[in-house]
Amino acid sequence: MLSVVAPTAAAGIIIGIFTLTGLGLKLSGIIVDAAGANLFLALVYTALAVWVLGLALPITASYIIAAVMAAPALIKLGVPDFAAHMFIFYYALLSEVSPPVGLSPFAAAAITGGNPYKTMMMAWKYTLPAFVVPFMFTLAPEGVGLLLQGNLPNIIFATISAIVGITALTTGVGGWLLHRATWFERIALVLAGILLVYPATNFDLVGLAIFAGVLAYQYGTRQK
DSSP states (O other): OHHHHHHHHHHHHHHHHHHHHSHHHHHHHHHHHHHTTOHHHHHHHHHHHHHHHHTTSOHHHHHHHHHHHTHHHHHHTTOOHHHHHHHHHHHHHHGGGOTTOOHHHHHHHHHHTOOHHHHHHHHHHHHGGGGGHHHHTTSSGGGGGGGTOSOHHHHHHHHHHHHHHHHHHHHHHHTBSSSBOOHHHHHHHHHHHHHHHSOOHHHHHHHHHHHHHHHHHHHHHHHO
16 A cells, blocks of 8 residues: 555645646646647647656646646646546556656566566557657547547547557558568558558548558569
8 A cells, every 4th residue: 555655645635736836737728839739749749747747757647736736727728628648647657668767667666577678668668659650640530539528439430540650650660561571661551650640531531542552562472
């Protein structure tokens, strides 16, 4: 219980400071001003802020503090409140495996006797595709389908496009789909993944077409 009580009490003091002094609203205004009303930049700044908080705080504490600081800014820019809080919570989780202080890999290395830094970098490498997922349900209204919000067709389409987008990004970066990919194929796969990350129907259709083209080409060359 002590490991939970201590950060929760500290987070409560910090939240009290933010709310009673109005510092939380000022920080939200700073994020909005720095982003210039650009939602993408605001999301990037928020992700960086949560990442920095997560370097020294457990997940619950970093989420609570970031929710007070950053959630109002995202909501002000048009992100639904549940999506804004999920975005913050998602990055609070990912901060646990992010360098230079990946708390979870360090704990795992201590248990297994492995090299803590190599363990942390390997964990970060495997979770890199997950860092783009929160942008999928916050950049555009259609993206909330990933959070099972909205009508059923939008939920199904958003889920499929997200799965294909992450697959395209990982195979493009890794250089392997059905077999080793050429540089042209890797560039096409990364482009398809980027298009599918943005939850807009036109971009998704183009991204799906590019991914299907590369997949069909690799299938044909694999037969040879």
